[in-house]
Amino acid sequence: MSLKPRKVDFDTTWCVLLETVKSVITCAKVNRTTWNDRFSYPFVIFDVYALCVACPEPLSDRLYVETKQFLENHVQELYQNVIQHGDESYLSQYHKYWEEYSRGSSFLNLLYGYLNTTFIKKQKYSEADLSYGGFSVESADQKLEIGELALDTWKRFMVEPLKDPIVKLLLADIKNDRMSSTVHQTVLHGVINSFVNVEEYKKKHPLQLYEEVFEAPFKLETGDFYRVEAAKLKDECNCSEFMEKVIIKLDNEDFRSRKFLHPSSYSKVTHECQQRMVADHLQFLHGECREMVRVEKRKDLSNMYQLLKPIHGGLGVLIQEIETHIKNTGLEAVKNLKGDNIPGQFVESILEVHGKYTELIKVVFHADQQFVGALDKACAAAINYKQNPRHGCKSPELLSRYCDNLLKKSSKGISENELDDKLANCITVFKYLDDKDVFQRFYSKMLAKRLIYTQSASMDAEEAMINKLKQACGYEFTNKLHRMFTDMNISTGLNNDFSDFLKKQNVSELGVNFSISVLQAGAWPIGQSNLPTFAIPQELEKSVRMFETFYSGKFSGRKLTWLHSFCNGELKFNHLKRPYFVSMGTFHMAILLLFNSSDSLKLSDIMEHTKLSEAELKKQLQTLTETKIVVLEDDASLDSALTLNLNYNNKLDEDRKMYLQAAIVRIMKARKILKHTMLIQEVISQARARFSPNIPMIKKCIEALIDKQYLERTSNSTDEYSYVA
Structure with missing residues (x-):
């Protein structure tokens, strides 16, 4: 079959082509022989091609007009079929014809591929031309591709006449679905999305018809429905029940949107439901926040958060109540601390409050940053509370003393990991301090004492704490603390060099074990004014003189000031x-x-x-x-x-004896009978956390308890004791 342009009888060719067009648009079966022999050529629908390249004049315009007329007549015929079935069948009939027509129009577009490519697309203005080219031609005046023409024809002759009754039926069926009545989901979804599909070819505002015809009235009806539902729930339920049922209804409506609507409507419908069921009742919900927060009803608070979060300004009251509650809890924990270990009570109480509400905010409010901010404000208010406004806040001093207690050698029974965790917790409290400079002043003084008097439990822990402070406040904040550490390291080297110096001077010994720390004047919190006059003991004179000789020789021009009080x-x-x-x-x-x-x-x-x-x-x-x-x-x-006092006796020994006697009584009361060696081992094991007892002292304590008739030796053995009840 030749593709060479030739003279074509339009009426004859169109008559044959029309039969195929009718079959295609109705999705009827086309005879394969007829299709192959009469209408197809590789990649070309031959009759469409023949009409488009006919001699002496192409017949494209006439083909377009006849096709348009056919489509209009066909849709008008379908329209009559729909309305003949009555109102109750509108949706099912409309859906039936739309499914057939939309599939047929896509096939028809392929049938007219050559016309679309060579005739229609070439004469169409681009979006840029229409927007910026200054053309007066309206987009509606342009010819549409055949598939687009078919959809436009459906819109003009089917959607426009039927939109009001169809939308009314759609809204009624969706309401039935809300009331748990049975509806035909496929029909509803298909009809609603036909308003989208019929204009999906448009590059500008492809959802305009859908939004105007269906979405706008649907949102109004949805708002009215849930306004009534919310009022009914409010009358019938308490706040907890109200929130639970509202959440269920919101979830159900979101699921319903995904069953029936275009995705562009999901958020809009949800917003409308939230406005009617939540935003319209903010006063009611906000009024319940304080009591829920006070008793920490987690489930109710979680539901309240879920409902209020999407509402503009909805969370404000809840956030404020949470902040106030945490602040009051924190103040109660730190206001009236009593006892020997106030620094420990203060820090541990604050950390307990902080940990508790950090977990609550994470679980209940999903770590929402607004609530994290409320926690921070509340903790800062509690930590920086001043019992007397005329006096400074005690928190910086208490925190520094707590750190001092942790880092001193006297701190027992803490593993390295536990110590590191406790120091990290100190930084948590430190970050909330307003007067960080006050903390720095106390901390540097206590660090100086630990370093000078070698009271630090671990130099690694000391350095780790300073690094944590540096991360929290920067290098400038810890500069002097680092220099103090440097001085101690340098002093260790100086003492080694001093020992070498003495050997070179053939000084075998100084008479005392002597070590020195050389401290930079500006780095240490040590005053050098008003130093007390003092004559060093004769036993130390040689050591001091030799060190001064060594130091002046090593560093010319440096002056040493002796701080004997340290x-x-x-x-x-x-x-x-x-x-x-x-x-x-x-x-x-x-x-x-x-x-x-x-x-x-x-x-x-x-x-x-x-x-x-x-x-x-x-x-x-x-x-x-x-x-x-x-x-x-x-x-x-x-x-x-x-x-x-030539009769001096250290009271510590007496205290230790009393402790050991109490330990022996506890052990024997539990065991009743025990061998001597086993008793000694258990006493040592219990006392080790406080001090290392010597065996003679334990034996004396056992003898004292026998004299006091707490214990007695068994008749069977001389190295076995029994408890006397």
Whole structure:
């Protein structure tokens, strides 16, 4: 079959082509032989092609007009068929014909492929031409491709005349579905989406018909329906029940939207339902927030959050109530702290509140940042609370003391991981402090004492804490703390170099174990003004002189200022029944060393030897007399005599004996009968957390308890004890 243009009789060709067009648009079966022999050629519908390239003039225009007329007549005929079946059958008949017609129009578009490509597309203006080209031609005046023409014809001759009754029936059926009546879902979905599909070819506003014809009245009807439903629920239910039923209805309506509507309507319908069922009743819901928050009804709070979150300004009251509740809980936890460990109580109480409500916000409010912000404000208010507005907040000092207690050697029974967790928790509290500079001042003083007096439990933990503070506040905040650490490391090196220096000077020993810390004046929180006058003991003079010689030789131009009040030493008491090793400050040590040559001295003599002022001397003597190492006659005047206590006995031993006796009684009360070696082992095991007891002391405690008739030796064995009830 030749594709060469030729003279064509339009009426004859159209008559044959029309039969196929009718079969295609109604999705009827086309005879394959007729199709192959008469109408097809590879990639070309031959009769359409022949008419488009006919000689002497192409017949494209006439083909387009005849096809358009056929489509209009066909749709008008379908329209008559629909209305003849009555109102109740409108939807099913409409859906039936639409499904057939929409499929047929897509096939018809393929049948007219050559006409679309060579005739229609070439004369169409692009969207850019229509928008910016200044053409006066309206888009409606342009020829449409045959598939588009078929859809446009359906809209003009089927949708426009039937839209009001069809939409009315659609709304009625959707209402029936809401009331749990049976509806034909496929028909509803198909009819509603026909309003979309019929204009889907449009590049601009393809949903305009759908939105105007169906979506707008559907939203109004939905709003009216749920306005009535919400009012009914409010009258019949309490707030908890109201919220649960509203959530169910919102979920059901969202599911219904996805069954029937175009996706562009989902959010709009949900918004309309939320406005009618939630936003219109905000006063009612907000009025219940305070009580729900007070008793922490998690399920109700979760439902309240779910309902209020999508509403503009809906969460404000709930957020404020949560903030107030957390703040009050925090204040109750920290206001009236009592006891010996107030810093620990303060930090642990705050962390308990913070942890509890962090978990609540995560679970109930899905870690919503607005509620996280409320938690932060509440914790900050509780932590920075001032019991007396005229005095500063105590929190920075309490937190620094808590850190000090953790990092000191006296802190026992804490593993490295547990210590790291506790220090990380300290940073949680630290971040809420308003007066971080006050914390820094206290922390640096306590760190200085730990470093100078070697009281730190772990230098790694000290450094880790400083790094945590740096991450929270920056390098400038911890600059001096880092320099303090650097000084201690440098001092270790200096002591090693000093030892080498002594060897080179052929100084075998200094008479004492001597170590020194050299601290930068600007890095440490140590005042250098009003230093007390002091003459170092003769026993230390050689060590001090040699170190000054070493240091001046190593660093020319540097000046050393001796801070004797920060120095300490260890003395061995040999004058008692049993020797004691006692750690004390340099001033105490200087006073006690004078008693190597005498058992009693006047205060005036001590002043003369130590060069301490009278006020400073009396201050130092207070500690020595309170611990009963020395005895002061009469009032502390310069003529008073200070006497060495030759009967000194450390009370610590007595306290330890009482502890061991209590432990022995507990063990024997539980065991009733126990061998001597087993009892010793269990006592050591229990006491190890507090101190390391020696076996002779334990034996004395056992003998004392036998004398007091708490225990007795069994008749069967001399190394077995029984508990006396």
